[in-house]
Amino acid sequence: MKILDIRVLGDPVLRKETTRVGAVDDDLRKLISEMFDTMYAAEGIGLAAPQVGRTERVAVVDVEGARYALINPEIVESEGSSRGDEGCLSIPEIFGEVTRASRVVVRATDENGSSFEVEGTELLARCLQHEIDHLHGKLFIDYLSVLKRRSAMAQWEKLKDDYPGFIRKVALEKQGPHHSEGEL
Numbered sequence: 001m002k003i004l005d006i007r008v009l010g011d012p013v014l015r016k017e018t019t020r021v022g023a024v025d026d027d028l029r030k031l032i033s034e035m036f037d038t039m040y041a042a043e044g045i046g047l048a049a050p051q052v053g054r055t056e057r058v059a060v061v062d063v064e065g066a067r068y069a070l071i072n073p074e075i076v077e078s079e080g081s082s083r084g085d086e087g088c089l090s091i092p093e094i095f096g097e098v099t100r101a102s103r104v105v106v107r108a109t110d111e112n113g114s115s116f117e118v119e120g121t122e123l124l125a126r127c128l129q130h131e132i133d134h135l136h137g138k139l140f141i142d143y144l145s146v147l148k149r150r151s152a153m154a155q156w157e158k159l160k161d162d163y164p165g166f167i168r169k170v171a172l173e174k175q176g177p178h179h180s181e182g183e184l
């Protein structure tokens with residue numbers, strides 16, 4: 001088990017477009033396994049490769065037991081709209097309301113290289129959209145109104161010094177007072 005450092009807002013890797021994965025090999029499976037470990041240690045429900053400083057198009061999610069490794073995920077169906085509070089493991093302690101599709105179907109490749117589809121509603125739909133955004137350099141704060149975004153950034157200004165070099169040390173932080181419930 002290996003817990004990776006989580007990159008926080010300000011690290012340019014979070015704004016990078018990821019690279020489509022070619023072959024699913026042992027190196028990629030190792031990354032996926034470490035991403036699951038890191039996500040669970042941070043008490044998140046989703047984690048995308050850029051959040052651990054990587055550029056492969058890979059994310060992991062576990063929403064109420066719906067556990068998926070998503071390689072090259074794409075939204076192939078999307079409907080409805082739902083507004084809900086969102087947070088992000090890369091922007092600790094900042095939350096904001098984001099409107100997302102209420103149902104999505106995502107097509108992806110699994111750890112064995114097979115193609116599959118997952119349908120998500122409610123929180124799973126929100127999580128899938130949030131993680132796929134990460135793979136294209138997009139963050140939930142991008143959806144906030146100008147005013148709400150400004151206020152979130154003012155909050156973040158005060159918090160960001162806790163993360164020197166834009167690095168969030170998950171294992172150490174777990175013993176601290178912070179909770180990351182609901183962060184993706």
Ligand SMILES: [Zn+2]
Pocket residue numbers: 087088089090130134183184
């Ligand atoms: Zn996130």
